[in-house]
Amino acid sequence: MLTTTTPIEKPLDASRSSGAAALAPARSDDVLVDVRHVSKKFCRDLKRSLWYGIKDVFTEMNPWQRATTSNTAAALPNEDDLRPSEFWAVHDVSFQLRRGECLGLIGHNGAGKTTLLKILNGLIKPDSGSITMRGRVGALIALGAGFNPILTGRENIYINAAILGLTKKEIDAQLDSIIDFAEIREFIDAPVQTYSSGMQVRLGFAVATAMKPDVLILDEVLAVGDAAFRAKCFKRIGSIARDCAIIFVSHDQSQMARICTAAMLMASGRSLYYGTTNEAIDRYNNLQAAKSSNQCTLQTHDSIQSVTFDDSSAQMKVQAGSSLVIKLRVKSEQRLPVGIAFVNFIDLAGTTSGQADFSAHLEEIPEGSSELALTIDRVDLAHGIYSLNLAIFASNKQETLVHAVGYAQVTVEGAPYMWCAYKMPVREIETKIAA
Template identity: 60%
Template sequence: MKSSLKYGALDIIKSTFGIAIKKDLRPKEFWAVKDISFTLRRGECIGLIGHNGAGKSTLLKILNGLYAPDKGQIVMKGKIGALIELGAGFNPILTGRENIYNNASILGFTRKDVEDKMESIIDFSEIGQFIDMPIQNYSSGMKVRLGFAIAAHLEPDILIIDEVLAVGDLGFVLKCFKKIDELLPHTALIFVSHSMPMVSRICNEIILMDHGQVEYYGNDIGKGIQLYYSKFANNDENIVFDNETLELISKETDLIQNIIHRNKDFTLTFKLKLKKTLSQTPVLYLEFKDKEQRPIAGLYVRNMTNISSDTNVIVYSVKIKNPLFTLGKYIADINLYDESDSTIFLRINNIFEFIVHGKEEQWVPFELESENIITLN
């Protein structure tokens, strides 16, 4: 069976009760969703990404029937499961078990279908001891567990997930992705998340939205993610700790416009003024982070040289050899400390921001050099 979704322009959003949102409540560009069209089939997963307010959740609510579009058409074939908002679709005064029956009936499943899967749903959610407690007493994580367990085990033809997995703990998130892998060959999946590792993990197509419109649509996940990250540039250097021992005088690089070319060495130079007497040169730790502020590489610059009484400037020159960063944006932080007792003197975040250029769009932070042999027998 083919599951397809097409959506045209939307000028006025209507609520579930048919009441139009007044235009004077918020500017039109904040909530309008316009000119969006895509097709999704079984075995495919499309990722919706964009800044808060880009229109992602609004689009999902339109697809799920919570809002009615004024223009265009939506064609969806099969049963639809949706995790759009935390606790959405749950009756708070009913128990978890009763809500399982309610959700299943909305999807068109019979009572017997649910009874056959009941124990499996409860086991997956890992909230068996609370299953007969009213939903209103559940924590946010418990609601996510139950909601995903219901949606996944009832095996809908189309599954819509909007950021709710961000609430779950790591163990449950990993279990969810394993279940998604099992469902995907038989399900069309629409996935919204601000976690780009999650998006790249399961999506084979991507839509980048900006103020209700599509800025990028395609199957180059890396390109879509890079465009997403480019919207959140941060060029501000930030001193997060300073005990008044060292002062950064200057920072220099031999890079042109801070552009790194793969496999080409580059140099960073830091000049610091001594404001207090030290016996030995501090260790400089240089750390590189990717777009999601995750540390991906680091190096130590140390030379335990005794400092004379007339020394007032220390210069650190760092040569990075054969950088293997892939395309995208990276930042560098520095930390200066006393290696003998780990006393921190100065820590500065985002001291440099780099762009890595190359021929192909990739999302992984770096590649590994290797020697490969392929043998045919």
């Protein structure tokens, strides 16, 4: 049930929300977003969903039922509230956001982040809880959302700005700056349906931020577009951050660490943690690392009988900027000349974040049993958890000698989340014949 609350006189006790930890108290005149125990459930079965919808409509039309619902609105939802085939998309989420703060929502796909944003923006009605939004709300939730594809970019600017409450005179004053920021002046009078995804994001972001909203809601909008435009978006966010409250969703941890003053970790619609951004990212990384562990795959040349890694290499922790030694034992039936050898550091998003190239230092895999110690002089990676992929190719650079994917996990500590040097210096590889 969506209700409009009176101005807040004291900070929200966020501890009632699952895993929540209250942030610093907010002054009542600064609180722009107040979310109290909001829940939303969906049904997996279409026919049942339609039937439940009809029942809920008639229930809400019943004046006696409305009175009962109003009296019990403060009650927290529980699992017994679910009907067959229903699930919680958002379950008992609470937080406060004041002017000048930016809350980041982090979690895997399907955690409930976008559903929560749609509830905050009024696109979806919650089943229980209360939401207070003060001031003008600008939102860019889904690519192209709010745009009429048949109308031109210019016409969509006027429509979206009018929805935000601006007069035609105010829109006229902002029109040129919006078009210039979006960098689509050549296409501004073309139908939006002819725009690329990047052009739609440019226009949507320009409109949402140019109107100086009190609350700005952004969902993965910086995932589309070139690096230059993303940099310009960050600059725009920085210029308006002091005067508004921002709710930001992104899978890019460096973006979140850069602009968010607090973060909420979500899973299965629930708030697992509500507090500092770095702690939320760490907890998310630990959850993702637990899911991806024990998924090592190994491919070797026919002449290689076995490859084993040192047990201490399976789970390693290293300070950013320090050295790292990777040890493995190889048993080969013959001498195998090496052409390419490298270790890739893969972040939890599956992106290669760093590489150590040993090609100039590893000449061969000796015949018999041998131990290899690959030393990386300096691990220049952002704070986070990485899986290691080792690849060694023959001198013809085509035959695979050793290819180990996800054989180890490395936790890098002591560096900012956005700090990274792709190429890392290495030393000569120590090779010795095992007894």
